[in-house]
Amino acid sequence: MASRANPDLAKDLARFGASGVLTCFNCGNCTAVCPLSEGDSVFPRKLVRYVQLGLKERLVQMSEPWLCYYCGECSATCPREAGPGETMAALRRYAIASADPSGLAGLMYRRPLAAVFLTLLVAVVLGLFLTTVHPRHEFSDWLFRWIPYEVIHTVGMVISGVLGLFLLAGVANVLRRYTAGSGGLGGLLRSPGAMLVAAQKTLGEMATMRRHAHCGDTEAEAARPWYLAPRWVHASIMWGFLGLFGATLLDFLFIYFLSWTAFPPARVLGTVSGLVMLYGVSVSLYQRGQGKANHLKQSVLADWWLLGFLFVLADTGFWLELAVTFRWQGTVNDAVLLIHTVMAMELVLLVTLTKLAHALYRPLALWLHFFRQAATASGLNVAQAQPADA
Amino acid sequence: MIKETAQPQAASEEPRIGVYICRCGGNISDVVDVEAVATAMQGVAGVVAAKVNTFMCSDPGQALIAEDIRNERLNRVVVASCSPFLHELTFRTAVNRGGLNPYLYEHVNIREQGSWAHHSDPAGATSKALRMISAAVGKLRHAEPLDRIRLSNNRQALVLGGGIAGLKAAAELAGKGIPVILVESSSSLGGRVASLNEVYPTETDASDLVKKLAAQVMNHPLVRVYSQARLAALSGFLGNFDITIAVEPKAEAGPAPGVPLPKPAKAEEVRAAVGAVIIATGFDPYAPRDGEFGHGGPQVTTLPEFIRELRGRRNGELQWNGRPVRSVGFLHCVGSRQIEGVHAPQADGKVNDYCSRTCCTAILQQALDVKRRFPQVNVYDFHQDIRTYGRGHEDYYRNASTAGVVFLRYHGDEPPAVGPGTNGASLTVRVKDWLTFGEEVDVPLDLLVLGVGMMPRNIRDLIELMKLPVGADRFLQEVHPKLRPVEVSVNGVLLAGTAQGPMNIEETLAAASAAASKASILLGRESVELDPFVAEVDADQCIGCERCFPECAYTGALVAEAATVNGQAVKKARVNPGLCVGCGACVAVCPTRAIDLKGWTLSQFDAMVDGLVAGVPGVELKGREHARQTH
Ligand SMILES: Cc1cc2nc3c(=O)[nH]c(=O)nc-3n(C[C@H](O)[C@H](O)[C@H](O)COP(=O)(O)OP(=O)(O)OC[C@H]3O[C@@H](n4cnc5c(N)ncnc54)[C@H](O)[C@@H]3O)c2cc1C
Numbered sequence A: 001m002a003s004r005a006n007p008d009l010a011k012d013l014a015r016f017g018a019s020g021v022l023t024c025f026n027c028g029n030c031t032a033v034c035p036l037s038e039g040d041s042v043f044p045r046k047l048v049r050y051v052q053l054g055l056k057e058r059l060v061q062m063s064e065p066w067l068c069y070y071c072g073e074c075s076a077t078c079p080r081e082a083g084p085g086e087t088m089a090a091l092r093r094y095a096i097a098s099a100d101p102s103g104l105a106g107l108m109y110r111r112p113l114a115a116v117f118l119t120l121l122v123a124v125v126l127g128l129f130l131t132t133v134h135p136r137h138e139f140s141d142w143l144f145r146w147i148p149y150e151v152i153h154t155v156g157m158v159i160s161g162v163l164g165l166f167l168l169a170g171v172a173n174v175l176r177r178y179t180a181g182s183g184g185l186g187g188l189l190r191s192p193g194a195m196l197v198a199a200q201k202t203l204g205e206m207a208t209m210r211r212h213a214h215c216g217d218t219e220a221e222a223a224r225p226w227y228l229a230p231r232w233v234h235a236s237i238m239w240g241f242l243g244l245f246g247a248t249l250l251d252f253l254f255i256y257f258l259s260w261t262a263f264p265p266a267r268v269l270g271t272v273s274g275l276v277m278l279y280g281v282s283v284s285l286y287q288r289g290q291g292k293a294n295h296l297k298q299s300v301l302a303d304w305w306l307l308g309f310l311f312v313l314a315d316t317g318f319w320l321e322l323a324v325t326f327r328w329q330g331t332v333n334d335a336v337l338l339i340h341t342v343m344a345m346e347l348v349l350l351v352t353l354t355k356l357a358h359a360l361y362r363p364l365a366l367w368l369h370f371f372r373q374a375a376t377a378s379g380l381n382v383a384q385a386q387p388a389d390a
Numbered sequence B: 001m002i003k004e005t006a007q008p009q010a011a012s013e014e015p016r017i018g019v020y021i022c023r024c025g026g027n028i029s030d031v032v033d034v035e036a037v038a039t040a041m042q043g044v045a046g047v048v049a050a051k052v053n054t055f056m057c058s059d060p061g062q063a064l065i066a067e068d069i070r071n072e073r074l075n076r077v078v079v080a081s082c083s084p085f086l087h088e089l090t091f092r093t094a095v096n097r098g099g100l101n102p103y104l105y106e107h108v109n110i111r112e113q114g115s116w117a118h119h120s121d122p123a124g125a126t127s128k129a130l131r132m133i134s135a136a137v138g139k140l141r142h143a144e145p146l147d148r149i150r151l152s153n154n155r156q157a158l159v160l161g162g163g164i165a166g167l168k169a170a171a172e173l174a175g176k177g178i179p180v181i182l183v184e185s186s187s188s189l190g191g192r193v194a195s196l197n198e199v200y201p202t203e204t205d206a207s208d209l210v211k212k213l214a215a216q217v218m219n220h221p222l223v224r225v226y227s228q229a230r231l232a233a234l235s236g237f238l239g240n241f242d243i244t245i246a247v248e249p250k251a252e253a254g255p256a257p258g259v260p261l262p263k264p265a266k267a268e269e270v271r272a273a274v275g276a277v278i279i280a281t282g283f284d285p286y287a288p289r290d291g292e293f294g295h296g297g298p299q300v301t302t303l304p305e306f307i308r309e310l311r312g313r314r315n316g317e318l319q320w321n322g323r324p325v326r327s328v329g330f331l332h333c334v335g336s337r338q339i340e341g342v343h344a345p346q347a348d349g350k351v352n353d354y355c356s357r358t359c360c361t362a363i364l365q366q367a368l369d370v371k372r373r374f375p376q377v378n379v380y381d382f383h384q385d386i387r388t389y390g391r392g393h394e395d396y397y398r399n400a401s402t403a404g405v406v407f408l409r410y411h412g413d414e415p416p417a418v419g420p421g422t423n424g425a426s427l428t429v430r431v432k433d434w435l436t437f438g439e440e441v442d443v444p445l446d447l448l449v450l451g452v453g454m455m456p457r458n459i460r461d462l463i464e465l466m467k468l469p470v471g472a473d474r475f476l477q478e479v480h481p482k483l484r485p486v487e488v489s490v491n492g493v494l495l496a497g498t499a500q501g502p503m504n505i506e507e508t509l510a511a512a513s514a515a516a517s518k519a520s521i522l523l524g525r526e527s528v529e530l531d532p533f534v535a536e537v538d539a540d541q542c543i544g545c546e547r548c549f550p551e552c553a554y555t556g557a558l559v560a561e562a563a564t565v566n567g568q569a570v571k572k573a574r575v576n577p578g579l580c581v582g583c584g585a586c587v588a589v590c591p592t593r594a595i596d597l598k599g600w601t602l603s604q605f606d607a608m609v610d611g612l613v614a615g616v617p618g619v620e621l622k623g624r625e626h627a628r629q630t631h
């Protein structure tokens, strides 16, 4: 079936950061140099072309954007300066936006001001909500004179609930679209062997980002010390984040539910993870600020947003740890705790609206990629993506 | 009209023939046993000298001939060597330098037709060489000295067509002091260019260009322009064409584009004599059939129409037939590069399989123009190839691409299909797009511009009148695309511009200049010289049977002259050597052998046949032992 050209898509994607697409003359250099394009997953030219023509139905079913780690080599090679790497990045944002049923993600990408406003709004709602669950404070008493406790509590619960639903719907959407070409979820379930192999490979890839090692064969990249290379910077952010996540969960478990004092191993884990993440986030912020490397030539608000959140979370986390250790008291500490908790909650609740969604979608895409590889290797016929309508 | 020169009398002395056999540095002698051939020829009656040389065309080789003519009192010469294309003229000139009439020379090709063709059969090649040489010797025994035909020259040119090609040719000829008659069928000068706006690759204003050229012609005292006129009759030959121009004023529908010409006062016929004719009748844009790529529908147009329509439109919003245009498509190769079995044939049953060469850049120029003047409009370009071959043309492609024109590529055997539009679009172009991996894509459009190519103009009357050669593409055809690019096989007739095939303005003007300088060379001479190989009628033997007249395809070559034979009034034949091409058709039908071709007489043919059949009686040649056996 023929798919329908739509000139508005390229214009829309420009707002997601893909501005040069129309100048691409389809030479294919980008695909040739891309260290990650392989087998059935050929990019970025194919996706650049779909954007050029506006073949939206095709694009939203493609998981390829997540297979790209944005090394930027394609963009550096492109004779037309069409920005294929930036297009892939924009397509990741577009994927997040188009999977999100609320339309809020799209709004945030298309209008940076809306993103700022929404972030603050959710923060205020969550902040107020927290005053209802935390141990009482003078501020709470003062507040409840103005807004009844019940209202604040209900609004907070409802908003959290709705955002949680959006989160689930987003993940479901992506799952449905990306598997459409392989016969849906049912199609996948029919080859459990391949599913297992793929899962194993995906976990391995997530842990090590081995594919990332293929990026950066350029001289400039090679000259960079390993601890500044994108692969390790990203790894420190990811592992730091996961470590902190784990430490926080343990803290919750021990302090709030079991009412113990701090559990030493969790504290150690938290401290180490926090340091590791802070390192990664700081390097990343610095490198983005410089904007020199191929993969950092273009940063959009969503990039700063996520790094900024992580940076503040890590810093406030340390503060709180010191406060707990040295038994600091006072309003400042309460405020820091509030900020830390609000931001952490916001990060989780907005996961499918922000760049952090990649932590969900990328593994899924990798898993499908490895699944197709394994299925092809074992002779299974995995259908190529077809547009849903025509 | 024709000044016929007296032909020299027959050389009545005994033939003393020199035969020269060339080794061609081994090219010939590795296969043909040239020494044995020379020895055999020495024994033939009338052959005074038979010699072998390594390179006959070299200076010493040529000097050898002249020397022998003097010392051995040779009066006929044969050289057996390479193709006459290469060196026949060389040796005729050498013979002439030695003091002999150049037509007492015969050239035998024993390389292309001998050693090269039969290199695995040396004996056969040697025997064939011997037979061919003896045929030439036989032919020479009957040869007569001939003189080239010299004809007077009318130093005036006729230019047909007042487009840029005709204007340029006329201006250049007049500039060289040669009077010109310019015949234009319409009521204005400038042709198709007059309907264009800015022309690629210079973005010059087309009407400026036309005005400049027209002014050079109209203000020149040596140029006479006939508008609304056509060439009604033409007879004669190089240097001596008699022409009739019919001026036929018509009621004009409206002001024609281009530089207007004064309306002729009345219908009239004008006669004139010219020495050369330049054909600059141009092209027709391809006219798509109804329904071809949606043609005939309100939102489908052709490139020339689009260019004309957009002239003077205000920038900002693009409308077509009252509808706002959000997306416009340009389709390449409409009526060009057609494939038999895929595209419907033209009226004459053929498809236009040629590339029109100008449309690619013209389309990109318009696509870019739309993007610049109406930035909100989405522009799609459907092509097979982008043939922006000329200097500066590729810029249009690059700029169109960076300006956001979206390109889709189809294969010639699967052209795009135009269907009705959906969702508010006027039409949909469905294309199997090879830039999208052969996937089918539907492109919704509000306007489709068909990039029509060039068609040969309908000038059947001129083709018949002048016996003009037409190529497989039905454009007029030159003698040789590289060696004689603006001449046709009719002497004195030259081609300028798109009458010959698709060309852009630069190429058209270059061709027009070439035709003008070729014509000025022809017309610069006092007289015109032609080869002497024409028919001649022996009036005494002609019985006036008139059988030869219908055989001759060249009007005016055979002239009927009143005579009496046995008391009966008959029409005897006489040959006009200016018009005779020496084809020999008349010779074949004459029952009394009254007609002969000079240089190729019937008795010469008899002698050649004898030579070919018998070779040298009693001589059997075996050829080289050491010839390379390559097969
Ligand atoms: C849509 C389009 C856009 C183009 N744009 C460009 C451009 O931007 N740049 C560029 O370089 N080229 C362009 N070209 C090519 C350009 O138009 C031609 O190169 C040019 O017109 C050729 O000139 P011509 O004199 O050979 O023929 P024509 O322009 O066709 O002129 C022929 C003249 O001869 C007359 N005539 C015809 N038959 C007779 C007859 N029997 N007796 C007497 N007179 C006769 C006609 O009335 C006409 O005046 C374009 C072509 C097309 C189709």
Ligand code: SF4
Binding pocket: A030, A033, A034, A035, A036, A037, A043, A044, A067, A068, A069, A070, A071, A072, A073, A074, A075, A084, A085, A088, A215
């Ligand atoms: S940014 Fe790197 S990984 Fe991504 S498409 Fe370009 S070359 Fe491939």
Ligand code: SF4
Binding pocket: A023, A024, A025, A026, A027, A028, A029, A030, A031, A045, A048, A074, A077, A078, A079, A080, A081, A082, A083, A084
């Ligand atoms: S994005 Fe650049 S490198 Fe890739 S096909 Fe287009 S022009 Fe070529």
Ligand code: SF4
Binding pocket: B332, B333, B334, B336, B337, B354, B355, B356, B357, B358, B359, B360, B361, B384, B385, B386, B387, B451, B453
């Ligand atoms: S110039 Fe271009 S559009 Fe015209 S016939 Fe040739 S390839 Fe087709």
Ligand code: SF4
Binding pocket: B534, B535, B551, B552, B553, B554, B557, B558, B575, B579, B580, B581, B582, B583, B584, B585, B586, B587
């Ligand atoms: S030789 Fe040919 S052209 Fe000449 S008069 Fe005879 S038939 Fe005509």
